[in-house]
Amino acid sequence: MPTTIFEEMSLLARATGAINLGQGFPDGPGSSDLLQAAADAVLTGSNQYPPSMGLPETRRAVARHYQDHQDLDVEADDVLITSGATEAIAAALLAVISPGDEVILFEPTYDAYLPLVLRAGGAPKFVTLRPPDWRLAIEDVAAAVGPKTRAIVFNNPMNPTARAFDQTELAALAALCIDHDLVAICDEVWEHVLFDGRRQLPLIAFEGMAERTLKIGSAGKIFALTGWKVGFVLARPNLLGPLARAHQFLTFTTPPNLRAAVAFGLGKPAAAFETMRADLQRSRDRLASALAAGGFSVLPSEGTYFLCIDLAASGVVGADREICLRWVREAGVAAIPLSAFYASGHQPGDVVRLCFAKADAVLDDAAQRLIRWRQGAS
Ligand code: GLN
Numbered sequence: 101m102p103t104t105i106f107e108e109m110s111l112l113a114r115a116t117g118a119i120n121l122g123q124g125f126p127d128g129p130g131s132s133d134l135l136q137a138a139a140d141a142v143l144t145g146s147n148q149y150p151p152s153m154g155l156p157e158t159r160r161a162v163a164r165h166y167q168d169h170q171d172l173d174v175e176a177d178d179v180l181i182t183s184g185a186t187e188a189i190a191a192a193l194l195a196v197i198s199p200g201d202e203v204i205l206f207e208p209t210y211d212a213y214l215p216l217v218l219r220a221g222g223a224p225k226f227v228t229l230r231p232p233d234w235r236l237a238i239e240d241v242a243a244a245v246g247p248k249t250r251a252i253v254f255n256n257p258m259n260p261t262a263r264a265f266d267q268t269e270l271a272a273l274a275a276l277c278i279d280h281d282l283v284a285i286c287d288e289v290w291e292h293v294l295f296d297g298r299r300q301l302p303l304i305a306f307e308g309m310a311e312r313t314l315k316i317g318s319a320g321k322i323f324a325l326t327g328w329k330v331g332f333v334l335a336r337p338n339l340l341g342p343l344a345r346a347h348q349f350l351t352f353t354t355p356p357n358l359r360a361a362v363a364f365g366l367g368k369p370a371a372a373f374e375t376m377r378a379d380l381q382r383s384r385d386r387l388a389s390a391l392a393a394g395g396f397s398v399l400p401s402e403g404t405y406f407l408c409i410d411l412a413a414s415g416v417v418g419a420d421r422e423i424c425l426r427w428v429r430e431a432g433v434a435a436i437p438l439s440a441f442y443a444s445g446h447q448p449g450d451v452v453r454l455c456f457a458k459a460d461a462v463l464d465d466a467a468q469r470l471i472r473w474r475q476g477a478s
Contacts, residue, residue, distance in 0.1 A: 101215065104211050105211060105436055106122065106123040106436070109428065109434045109436060110122060110434070112425075112429075113428060116429055117432065118427075118428045118429075118431075118432045118433055118434045119432060119433050119462060119465060119466045120455075121433055121435055121454040121456070121458065122434035122453075122455065123436075123455070124259070124326070124405045124406060125326045125327075126324040126326070126405070126457035126458070127458045127462065128459075130323065130324055131365070133364075134361050134362075134365045137360060137364040137365070138357050138360070141356070141358075141361060142357045145356060145357055147357070148356075149352070149353055150353050150354075150359065151353070152344065152347065152352050152353055153179075153180050153344055154179065154181030154332075154353075156176060157363050158181050158363045159176040159177075159180075159181065160176040160363075161362070161364075161366045162179045162181075162317070163175055163178065163179050164366070164367065165366040166334060169292075169300075169370070170300055170302050170305065171305070172302065172304065172305060174334055178334055178336065178337075179333070180332065180333045180340055181353075181359060182331040182332065182333060182351070182354065183329050183330075183331065183350075183351040183353075183354040184320065184329035184330065184331045185316050185317070185318040185320075186212050186331075187331060187347070187350055188314075188316040188318075188331045188332070188333045188343075189212060189213065189253070189285065190212075190216050190220075190346075190350060191343050191344075191346040191350055192285045192316065192333070192343055193253075193285065195339070195342035195343040195345065195346045196250060196251050196283050196285065196314075197217070197220040197222040197251065199221030199222075200223065200248060201221070201223070201248060201249075201250035202224075202249040203217045203222040203223070203224055203249070203252070204227060204241060204244055204251070204252040204282075205217065205225070205226055205252075205253055206227050206228075206229055206236070206252075206254065207226050207442050207444055207447075208261060208441030209226070209441050210255055210260070210287070210441065211440060213253050222250075223248070224443070225244040225246075226443065226444035226446070227241050227244050228240070228446045228448065229261060229263070231261075231408070231410060231449060232399050234261040235269065236265055238269070238272040238273065238276060241276055245280050249280060249282060250283060251282055251284070251285055252284050252285065253287065254284055254285065254286050254287070255286075255287040255288075256270075256286065256287075256288060256290075256301075257291070257293065257402065257403030257404050258290075258404070259289075259290065260408065260436065260438055260441060262399070262402060262403060262406045262407055263402055263403075264294055264298050264403040267301060270301050270303055270306060273303065274306035274307070274308065274309050277309065277312060281312075283314065284304075284309065284312060284313045284314070285314050285316070286302070286316060287316050288302060288315055289316065289317060289321045290321055290403050291317060291322075292376065292377065293321060293376075293377065293404055294377065294402065294403040295381045295401065295403060296381070298402060302315055303315070304334065304335075310336055311336050311339075313339075314334075314335045314339050314340075315335065316331060316332070316334075317331065317332050317334070318332070319331070319332075319358075319362040319365065319366075321405075322366075322373075324376070328358050329354065329358075330354060383456045383463060384401050384456050386463050387454065387456040387463045387466070388407055388456075390463070390464065390467035390468075390471075391409065391471070394471030394474065395414060395415065395471070395474060396414045396471075396474065397409060397410040397413035397414045399451070401456075405457040406453045406454065406455055406456070407453070408451050408454075409451065409452050409454065410449060410451055411423055411449075411451065411452065414474070416474060418450070419439065420450040420451060420452050421437040421439050423437070423450070424436065424437045424452055427470065427473065430473055431470055431473035432469050433454075433466045433473075435453060436452065437450075437451075437452050438450075438452065454466075
């Protein structure tokens with residue numbers, strides 16, 4: 101199996117000294133009160149195994165957070181703490197899939213999903229979304245569903261497209277899951293990173309979905325501390341129980357100190373989350389407008405740390421991967437080619453992803469480098 105595109109581009113950025121707008125991580129230190137809470141918990145709290153389901157206070161904090169922010173009717177017992185969302189997705193697939201079951205994946209597909217589906221013995225069925233609007237066409241999903249289909253893996257807001265699906269698309273998807281008795285494995289790690297006044301619409305809240313949805317979240321994206329790897333799963337006992345059995349032999353548990361800090365962070369006032377969104381939205385607009393002024397065709401970004409560029413519409417000729425390899429060496433900017441997220445062979449055009457969760461000066465410098473490169477190349 102090849103190295104992930106994120107690791108490949110980050111290593112190239114380090115080797116060449118390029119600005120790294122590839123792998124999605126913020127360049128700030130994180131909020132000092134959370135860091136202090138983690139440090140205090142290391143020094144004064146327990147450093148022994150927490151329970152496999154998670155510390156009761158962390159599970160309570162996650163449940164309360166979802167009650168407050170998404171109006172979900174959940175209890176601490178509906179929550180399991182994992183080592184990041186990727187572990188939660190692995191455990192979900194191992195719990196839900198039997199060998200030979202088919203799983204619907206939406207392309208461009210976040211890189212971890214396909215290998216994890218295959219390792220669980222599942223057979224992927226791809227539904228391809230298309231730029232510039234990346235709409236979810238329910239007839240395409242219906243066409244991919246067959247008698248062996250067991251689950252969908254659904255990322256909303258979606259990485260790498262930066263799409264936040266709307267009420268109509270979600271209602272249609274929920275109805276389809278119910279009609280075909282499918283389990284929805286919902287990767288909602290970007291649930292707080294939404295722009296232009298959008299609010300998360302969790303699929304688990306749609307009528308008839310509570311018993312068939314595993315909702316996955318992560319502190320890494322909520323608090324801009326991607327290395328912490330504290331994830332959580334919300335589900336009813338019929339799904340959470342089997343997932344817990346898979347989780348106990350993957351990582352069993354995750355560091356208690358970081359969970360204590362996450363529990364503190366999840367209880368912060370709503371204004372803290374609004375500020376985070378507003379700051380990121382400003383960064384998105386700063387990079388998007390600089391690139392657009394320099395002749396790049398920037399696709400809309402409704403959520404996540406990312407925006408995408410349509411290469412052909414920007415007058416840049418070449419395959420997205422080849423352009424990213426040239427950019428890192430010739431322009432000094434690392435980006436992510438969306439071709440890394442297509443396995444079906446139906447990639448609709450060459451698109452690259454840039455991470456804007458960076459300081460203004462870094463974004464300005466990166467935009468100027470790309471604009472200079474484009475002028476030199478055309
Ligand atoms: N989620 C990160 C991104 O989309 C990548 C995480 C990783 O490197 N595995 O950039």
